[in-house]
Amino acid sequence: MAQGLISSVFLGIEYAMIGLGLTLIFGVMRVVNLAHADFYTVGGYLTLYFAYFLGPMFGLVLSIFFAFLAGIVIDRVGIQALRKREDLQTNSMVLTLGVSLIIAGSLFFVFGSDYRQVPGVFSGTTSVIGFTFSVQELFALVISAALIVGLMALLKFTTLGLAIRATSADSTNARALGINVNHVYTISFGVGVAFAAAAGGLFGPILYVFPQGGVTYLQKAFIVTIMGGMGSILGALIAAFVLAAAETFAQLYVGGFSYEFVGIIAVLLILLVRPRGFLGEIDAE
């Protein structure tokens, strides 16, 4: 039971890191980013790559930075062009599907198809209140929590956060008030994918990465976003831990593949019964 709860927390914070980025991107931009989880893989591989020269700590920081830059380029070159046409939502899904394949294909081309372990910042284990953790796990947990709190603070207390919230609520009025909406979109996309990359760099040392490994996490990110209400950051955060707990306990007490169903069935039910989720803070339409 206690072991299950602890696993849920670790899994939940990882789901939150990936799901929050997807939620931010959808909530602000109304764009469904099918390449989102590939940035998790990118984060893992870039950390692996940079760690050769600079060590794991700088590798992690650099990989997050490069993911952010890549996000900015994708938004400027790709998504902004689609914004001028009708049907942004489906067109952007098709575009990001292409981006996803390009990323997975490039990683496959450069690194091969093997599972790779990302070098962790810390090694070894430690014992806290009678349970044994790897130090990297605790590090990942603490840094992730700090990043999530940082994101929420940024949204709540800064001018940029205010601009992001205003754009999310009503982009036409935000523009009329003098907010550079296009900048807000670009920053949101960069920050969103940077969170996924951070998750890859932080949790890759524990869970390994491989070029097409993103698919599983894409599912989780979607489930978290939909359960949280398609655009609500707080909703997604709660949903991440609910999903992680449901999966962990289904695996512990029911076994087999059943845990994979938990999230998908939840999503189908929510989509069909309450398409805007349970906590739809920011209107999704």
Place this chain on the structure above:
Amino acid sequence: MKTRSLIWTALGILLLVVPIIRPDQYLMTIIIYVFVYAILAETWDLLAGYTGLISFGHAAFFGVGAYTSALLSIDFGISPWLGLVLGGGTAALFGLVVGYPTLRLRGPYFAIATLAFAEAARISISSMSDVTGGPQGLFGYKTFEFVPYTLENYYYMGMALSVVATVILYKVVNSKFGLTLQSIRDDLPLAEMQGINTTRYRLAAFMISGFFAGMAGVFFAVFSLSITPDLLGLSVTAAVISMAMIGGRRTIWGSLFGAFLVEIVTEGLRRTGADVSLMLQGAIIALVILVLPRGISTLGRYISQPG
């Protein structure tokens, strides 16, 4: 119009004589895959291009058809000839089950729901190891009776299937039914006001699409002799979307060219040892949606009427 029928006749004759020239087996296999993928891309286009339903779960039709026929053959000894109809029929029913609840959803909600349904089907098949062979998949089911298993025979069979599907789908989209679908796509509330039962029309499109995609799955299963749950995965859907997109949405026949281009280029590059198929499919999808949103089928028009 005359040049067009000329091109089609030339293409038809070319495809008919390919096995007679006896190219290497690899090329023949690739063209058989083109026939299969062309059907998938056309059926996706029926939904995406004509009905306005961008589905991200299309591979599920393919896999459901393939698994239905293979299981019927293994468990009940039912011929894959009958399997073509039963596999297609099951996929059509699957379309009904998926379509009924999801049609109310708009835009991304619909797309995500179709993806979720396909994933649910894939995980179900993957987890019911006793029945479906689990992740290892199925093999050892029957091949088509009366047609000895040779590349030439399956080439012509695939071609026949592809031609029949293309002609029927082309007729469908240009019929009164197809026009009604397009009017629903363009303005759903208006169509409803005119007394069109939009749900029923769109469900019918779903079932037609599912039927032919499922049939393609049955043929693919028999030809490749083994199947795995990956048939229902997002990578198959991605390949299908890239083909339909480059061929041009709202054309049906464009999908045939799209399937041919994507398959030849990716397989050709794979043969040189550099497996860049994923990267290339991705680049095609991204470039087409950005630069040529209506695909190569409209390229001629761009050239003759610049701007």
